[in-house]
Amino acid sequence: MAKTEHTPVDPVSGMATTGHEWDGIRELNTPLPRWWLWTFYATILFSAVYWLAYPAWPHIWGFTGGVLGYSTRGQVATDLGDIKAVRASMEGALATATVAEIAQDKKLLALALAHGKASFAENCAPCHGSGGQGSKGYRNLTNDDWLWGGTLDAIETTITHGIRADYDKNTRTSMMPAFGKDGILKADEIKEVVNYLRTLSKLPPEPGVDIAAGKKIFADNCAACHGDEGRGNVELGAPNLTDGLQLYGSSLKDLTQTIAFARNSTMPAWGARLDPVTIKALTVYVHSLGGGQ
Amino acid sequence: MTATDIPDSVDAYAEGPLYAPAKKVYPQKVSGTFRHIKWILLVLCLGIYYLLPFARWDRGPNAPNQAVLVDLAHSRFYFFFIELWPQEVYYFTGLLILAALALFLSNALFGRVWCGYSCPQTVWTDLFLTVERFFEGDRRDRIKLDEAPWTVDKFRKRVAKHAVWLLVAWWTGGVWVLYFSDAPTLVRDLATARAPISAYVWIGILTFTTYYLAGHMREQVCLYMCPWPRIQAALTDTEALNVSYRRDRGEPRMSLKDAGRAHAAALPAGDCIDCHQCVAVCPTGVDIRKGSQLGCIQCGLCIDACDAVMARVHRPIRLIGYDTDENIKRRARGEPAIYRLVRSRTILYAGLMVVVSALMLFQLTARPHMGLSVLHVRAPMYTATKDEGVRNGYTLRLSNKWSESRKFAIEVSGLKDASIKSVEADALPDGRLAISVDPDATVEAQLYVTAPRAALEGSSQPIVVKATDLISGENVSVSDHFFGP
Numbered sequence: 001m002a003k004t005e006h007t008p009v010d011p012v013s014g015m016a017t018t019g020h021e022w023d024g025i026r027e028l029n030t031p032l033p034r035w036w037l038w039t040f041y042a043t044i045l046f047s048a049v050y051w052l053a054y055p056a057w058p059h060i061w062g063f064t065g066g067v068l069g070y071s072t073r074g075q076v077a078t079d080l081g082d083i084k085a086v087r088a089s090m091e092g093a094l095a096t097a098t099v100a101e102i103a104q105d106k107k108l109l110a111l112a113l114a115h116g117k118a119s120f121a122e123n124c125a126p127c128h129g130s131g132g133q134g135s136k137g138y139r140n141l142t143n144d145d146w147l148w149g150g151t152l153d154a155i156e157t158t159i160t161h162g163i164r165a166d167y168d169k170n171t172r173t174s175m176m177p178a179f180g181k182d183g184i185l186k187a188d189e190i191k192e193v194v195n196y197l198r199t200l201s202k203l204p205p206e207p208g209v210d211i212a213a214g215k216k217i218f219a220d221n222c223a224a225c226h227g228d229e230g231r232g233n234v235e236l237g238a239p240n241l242t243d244g245l246q247l248y249g250s251s252l253k254d255l256t257q258t259i260a261f262a263r264n265s266t267m268p269a270w271g272a273r274l275d276p277v278t279i280k281a282l283t284v285y286v287h288s289l290g291g292g293q
Numbered sequence: 294m295t296a297t298d299i300p301d302s303v304d305a306y307a308e309g310p311l312y313a314p315a316k317k318v319y320p321q322k323v324s325g326t327f328r329h330i331k332w333i334l335l336v337l338c339l340g341i342y343y344l345l346p347f348a349r350w351d352r353g354p355n356a357p358n359q360a361v362l363v364d365l366a367h368s369r370f371y372f373f374f375i376e377l378w379p380q381e382v383y384y385f386t387g388l389l390i391l392a393a394l395a396l397f398l399s400n401a402l403f404g405r406v407w408c409g410y411s412c413p414q415t416v417w418t419d420l421f422l423t424v425e426r427f428f429e430g431d432r433r434d435r436i437k438l439d440e441a442p443w444t445v446d447k448f449r450k451r452v453a454k455h456a457v458w459l460l461v462a463w464w465t466g467g468v469w470v471l472y473f474s475d476a477p478t479l480v481r482d483l484a485t486a487r488a489p490i491s492a493y494v495w496i497g498i499l500t501f502t503t504y505y506l507a508g509h510m511r512e513q514v515c516l517y518m519c520p521w522p523r524i525q526a527a528l529t530d531t532e533a534l535n536v537s538y539r540r541d542r543g544e545p546r547m548s549l550k551d552a553g554r555a556h557a558a559a560l561p562a563g564d565c566i567d568c569h570q571c572v573a574v575c576p577t578g579v580d581i582r583k584g585s586q587l588g589c590i591q592c593g594l595c596i597d598a599c600d601a602v603m604a605r606v607h608r609p610i611r612l613i614g615y616d617t618d619e620n621i622k623r624r625a626r627g628e629p630a631i632y633r634l635v636r637s638r639t640i641l642y643a644g645l646m647v648v649v650s651a652l653m654l655f656q657l658t659a660r661p662h663m664g665l666s667v668l669h670v671r672a673p674m675y676t677a678t679k680d681e682g683v684r685n686g687y688t689l690r691l692s693n694k695w696s697e698s699r700k701f702a703i704e705v706s707g708l709k710d711a712s713i714k715s716v717e718a719d720a721l722p723d724g725r726l727a728i729s730v731d732p733d734a735t736v737e738a739q740l741y742v743t744a745p746r747a748a749l750e751g752s753s754q755p756i757v758v759k760a761t762d763l764i765s766g767e768n769v770s771v772s773d774h775f776f777g778p
Contacts (some may be wrong), residue, residue, distance in 0.1 A: 110736075131670060131671070144679055252643065290684050290741040292716070
């Protein structure tokens, strides 16, 4: 530090100057306010304490953990544990009630619907759509055209055990033959039965195709599962063919492909992934989407 | 070249430098009419603030019984017989407009009475000054104490003063949080250290602001922080009653001795004896004799001080008093004073207040006790059912503002052969669907409307969803659309 000299005082403001002068312009000596300075020192002290207490510095193998052992992941785990504890009583009621009981009790129903809505968005929406509206090959859950039944119990079974989930021995299963690929029907016969199916759904058939022949082929090959009138069978997951709501579409091309190669799509057995309470909540939620029986 | 060579730059500092450290104000003790009014208002205002959370108001078994309560957790505001839901917060806009108009009206009539008598900053500063005076003595003693070196006695006085200040500030903050929770419960929880952490944080914040603003910043809040003096200066007129120094009577000011000499020489002499008592008692440290000014909060304490002096020197009181600028000019011209409280602006403000109050009262009494909102489900827009029907989904939100459970019948009109269903609803004996809503609550329900495809008039047609309170018959209808292929 330079030795202390007499510092001139500015006559106008009455404040001391730094003693420097440039072309007649002098600089007032305005030191940092004391409170600012002490706050600054306090923040330095604070950071030193913080480094010791909390995770702070990265190094090659990780980071300094801090003596308090705090971590954001640990905090999340604690918070989740707290929420589980808060919900325990309500979830307990869901765990002991059957889906039918839940549907009858308005309080449990509201809880299950809220739970189900969140779980549906996490687990089901990727295939069945955000509102259960489905898409080609994925069931629209808002209509009443259930393949395996639309009662609460049927829906619970389907969600728990899945469809053609080979790792679950109680899974829903049935196998439609690939009539074209396996050589059961010839191309002409497939064309005839496709056109017959179109008439069942009140859709226009191709001109010049023998519908009566198609009906005969249907009776011989399809009626065993889909019924004489094509109304389907939920025991076998055989769809109703008369309502125009086909999972893979009702166009000539779609129907031809379905009969020639079969579809036999699958759904995971969620019993292996989700807890029983979540499955109950999902059952009640899916049942509430408009098509429940 | 030096600064003194440039006269302009020196002139710029004629009234002192642009920045100057604040001069500490040492208001002197005073008694009189206005001090008395201020004491009464202080007790009244603080009494309301400190005791109101404990006032009870019976609202039945399903609602809190605290008269004034901001229930943030359940998003409700209770004020005696009024209960507001979050969607009714606009009501506060009305209150704020009313408050602004009341401020304007009081300003047109009596100047800054709000500042001088009931502003929290004034009231708490007054309280803190009283504490300071109790421990450190009056103006002279405090000036001496500030200049005196640190002694045990000075230390004792200072500690006592700050301790009591902090106690008052803490009490103020402590009462603040009581407006946000059931007061007796929270007091018990606070005392047993079981209250939520946010309560302690807010008490801390309010303790600090009260201690700092009322103890340390005082008049500087009015001078530098508050916008009202600036707005007030633009709003006021020359007919408003203000605390005024009647310079027509007071000037030329001179001491009693000089006045005696002037009288003897038949020269003019004013009533002001230039004793500076008005300045000594002023809580913001202004000289009222310079006229109305930003720093003057018009608390009237200078009136009391001047009256006491005038009485002692046997001159008429109210050399400083509530008067208008216009009257001072009138008297200077030898005309009588005229007080015109009824003027176009006071009529306008009062009229506006009546209109706004009437509108708010109507809004409050005519508002429905129920609410319904309808949101069409977007995924899917519609669903085809297997028996040639079309189904649309709607999310209903039903609000029940009664303090008891209510059932609302749901009906849909505008669609031929439509049927409705909802898992949240129960069937009434007459076949209608009804949704129960808990007291003072809102429920969300999915409503599904199904109609035969043949009955649809187009790909979109308007429908009306109606909810009817089964007890009161009150109903709300909401329009929406029904979509089809």
